[in-house]
Amino acid sequence: FPNMRRGSFKHGDYSPLQLGYFRPNPECSSSATPIEGLYLCGASLYPGALITGGPGYIAANKVAEDLGVKKWWTPPPHVQRYLETYMG
Incomplete structure (x- = not known):
C-alpha cells in the first residue's frame, strides 16, 4: 500500500476494521x-493520527516492558486519570 498517498498524514483507512485495536491490524496494535x-509507532498505529505523541508513548512503554527496563517516565496527567478511572 502506498504511504502518504495524496498527502494524507493519517495513514490507513478510517474504517471500523482499521480503528482502535485493529489499527493497523490486531497483531501490531500494541506497537510490537x-x-x-x-x-512500530506513528499515525498508522493506535490511537491513530491527531493524537500527538500517543503512539510513541505506547511504543516506548512496550519496548521497556519487553526489555525489562525500568520506566523513568510517568504517565501524563490525562493518561493517569484515564488509567485510574477505566483501568482500576
Whole structure:
C-alpha cells in the first residue's frame, strides 16, 4: 500500500476494521510486531493520527516492558486519570 498517498498524514483507512485495536491490524496494535525486536509507532498505529505523541508513548512503554527496563517516565496527567478511572 502506498504511504502518504495524496498527502494524507493519517495513514490507513478510517474504517471500523482499521480503528482502535485493529489499527493497523490486531497483531501490531500494541506497537510490537510478530518479528522479535521490531516495534512500530506513528499515525498508522493506535490511537491513530491527531493524537500527538500517543503512539510513541505506547511504543516506548512496550519496548521497556519487553526489555525489562525500568520506566523513568510517568504517565501524563490525562493518561493517569484515564488509567485510574477505566483501568482500576
